[in-house]
Amino acid sequence: MTEKRFKAKRIVLYNHKGGVGKTTLTANIAFELASMGKRVLLVDSDPQTNLTSYFFPDEYVDKLLDDSESRNGKTIWTALRSIVNADGDYRYVPPSEVPPSKEGHTKNIAIIPGDIRLIEYEEALNEYWGQCLQRKYKGYKGLTALSSYVNEAAKEFKADYVFYDTGPNVGALNRAILLDCDYFVIPLSYDAFSRRALKTLGNRLATWIVGWKEILNLAPENVYLLPGAPKYLGYVPQRFKVISGTVTSSTSSNAAKIQKALFSDVVSVLRRVNPKLASKKISGTKLGEVRDFGDLVQDAQGRGIPFYSVMDKSKELKNDAKKAFSQIASAIIRNTNKR
Ligand SMILES: Nc1ncnc2c1ncn2[C@@H]1O[C@H](COP(=O)(O)OP(=O)(O)O)[C@@H](O)[C@H]1O
Numbered sequence: 444m445t446e447k448r449f450k451a452k453r454i455v456l457y458n459h460k461g462g463v464g465k466t467t468l469t470a471n472i473a474f475e476l477a478s479m480g481k482r483v484l485l486v487d488s489d490p491q492t493n494l495t496s497y498f499f500p501d502e503y504v505d506k507l508l509d510d511s512e513s514r515n516g517k518t519i520w521t522a523l524r525s526i527v528n529a530d531g532d533y534r535y536v537p538p539s540e541v542p543p544s545k546e547g548h549t550k551n552i553a554i555i556p557g558d559i560r561l562i563e564y565e566e567a568l569n570e571y572w573g574q575c576l577q578r579k580y581k582g583y584k585g586l587t588a589l590s591s592y593v594n595e596a597a598k599e600f601k602a603d604y605v606f607y608d609t610g611p612n613v614g615a616l617n618r619a620i621l622l623d624c625d626y627f628v629i630p631l632s633y634d635a636f637s638r639r640a641l642k643t644l645g646n647r648l649a650t651w652i653v654g655w656k657e658i659l660n661l662a663p664e665n666v667y668l669l670p671g672a673p674k675y676l677g678y679v680p681q682r683f684k685v686i687s688g689t690v691t692s693s694t695s696s697n698a699a700k701i702q703k704a705l706f707s708d709v710v711s712v713l714r715r716v717n718p719k720l721a722s723k724k725i726s727g728t729k730l731g732e733v734r735d736f737g738d739l740v741q742d743a744q745g746r747g748i749p750f751y752s753v754m755d756k757s758k759e760l761k762n763d764a765k766k767a768f769s770q771i772a773s774a775i776i777r778n779t780n781k782r
């Protein structure tokens with residue numbers, strides 16, 4: 444039976460480069476969208492479980508991981524393990540609703556907690572890919588299991604947006620996630636490492652999309668498939684230094700180089716695969732920017748609150764944070780509505 448894809452928009456902040464703020468941005472964009480009345484389902488699909496740790500205290504995360512194979516398990520592994528063990532379908536595990544906190548507006552957010560054992564699913568994914576090319580049913584089932592599960596969770600939660608959080612690599616799990624997403628956003632730093640990473644990023648995405656097309660062409664009717672066409676929604680520079688209210692000069696010179704590289708290494712590469720994947724105009728794709736907020740960030744982690752709700756910190760800094768995320772969330776709403 445073919446499942447119907449629920450209308451929630453799937454988005455991933457993706458960069459295979461680590462430490463570019465993927466997890467932190469994802470959590471804070473979710474808070475902002477939630478405060479604007481949107482329902483957000485977060486999927487912690489990074490085996491390092493950092494997003495889960497943003498929302499829940501350590502002891503609770505330990506318990507989630509300890510219990511993930513039990514009847515009351517709640518993690519992404521609880522849902523997917525029977526697929527990996529080849530003894531059935533995924534198990535529907537309701538996402539954990541994030542309880543509203545005094546300091547934050549966390550109503551409207553639910554999370555599928557991450558799990559270190561997700562690496563076992565990732566290991567199996569390469570095999571599923573090969574099986575799809577041989578038109579084996581088991582391959583389609585395995586390759587789309589995460590997408591199917593998230594689809595059901597999004598529908599149950601009545602999500603407007605789904606955000607996947609990913610680990611820093613170009614592995615089979617991230618390939619399956621990107622191919623399930625309607626949009627991707629590139630978080631980056633204004634430095635040479637980030638600029639160079641864009642080449643690999645653009646190439647990988649193009650290779651994945653082209654590879655998936657081959658699977659699509661071979662696939663029999665009536666199997667649930669991934670959409671396989673993640674559109675470039677924009678980029679978010681983050682963690683740059685602001686000194687006395689101005690960005691440093693190395694930041695501004697790198698900013699121009701980054702824009703150029705985004706165009707040549709990502710946008711153009713994707714457009715050669717399919718012009719609908721990225722708009723020619725790069726200038727409007729900066730969704731917003733997030734400066735270095737120092738220890739405001741650490742103070743919010745593990746408590747499930749946005750930066751701007753951290754007590755005892757400079758009001759100016761908190762207002763800046765609120766403004767930055769509200770701009771990004773608004774851009775996401777606007778840009779996902781128009782295309
Ligand atoms: N805007 C920011 N200001 C200051 N520190 C930040 C900011 N964003 C992220 N960090 C810190 O940088 C590190 C990497 O961020 P993280 O969100 O974990 O990146 P990723 O998920 O891409 O690996 C973390 O220790 C986080 O606390």
Ligand SMILES: [Mg+2]
Binds near residue numbers: 465467489609
């Ligand atoms: Mg992360």
